[in-house]
Amino acid sequence: MSEADTQNPVSSELDEIAEIFELLGDWDQRYAYLAELGEKLPPMPEEFKTEENRVKGCMSTVHIHAWRDPEHPERIHFYGDCDTSTIKGVLALLIQLVDGKTLEEIEQLDVDEFFEKLDLAEHLSPNRHVGIYSIVEMMKEQARRLMQQPAESS
Numbered sequence: 001m002s003e004a005d006t007q008n009p010v011s012s013e014l015d016e017i018a019e020i021f022e023l024l025g026d027w028d029q030r031y032a033y034l035a036e037l038g039e040k041l042p043p044m045p046e047e048f049k050t051e052e053n054r055v056k057g058c059m060s061t062v063h064i065h066a067w068r069d070p071e072h073p074e075r076i077h078f079y080g081d082c083d084t085s086t087i088k089g090v091l092a093l094l095i096q097l098v099d100g101k102t103l104e105e106i107e108q109l110d111v112d113e114f115f116e117k118l119d120l121a122e123h124l125s126p127n128r129h130v131g132i133y134s135i136v137e138m139m140k141e142q143a144r145r146l147m148q149q150p151a152e153s154s
Contacts, residue, residue, distance in 0.1 A: 034089025058131030
């Protein structure tokens with residue numbers, strides 16, 4: 001492991017997820033795991049399921065909403081929801097990787113590394129790849145916008 005990896009919490013967490021995927025063995029088990037992760041994703045409040053929060057470029061209907069942690073305004077959290085179980089599971093993994101991170105840490109999420117470490121490239125259609133890139137880009141864009149705004153004081 002390189003020094004850069006030890007300093008990147010997103011990459012470290014991705015390694016942990018990759019280890020779980022390896023333990024699962026075949027792709028039937030991995031798809032079941034993704035579906036289970038999607039089911040465990042905390043419900044997204046309906047008021048955030050807006051057109052503005054809808055991921056464009058995704059075949060599934062996916063919504064993302066970022067917000068700043070009131071106690072640690074440099075940290076960003078995410079809600080997400082999707083209408084298909086596999087992509088909802090991938091969304092749950094992506095949220096797990098970046099939730100509670102800073103903008104700088106979120107920017108380090110590399111979709112290609114995500115695909116490679118989890119061996120997703122061969123098991124998801126090209127259209128799903130495009131959708132996942134769109135999800136990550138929207139998460140990063142929402143995080144950037146949040147950090148350009150002054151932190152709300154409570």
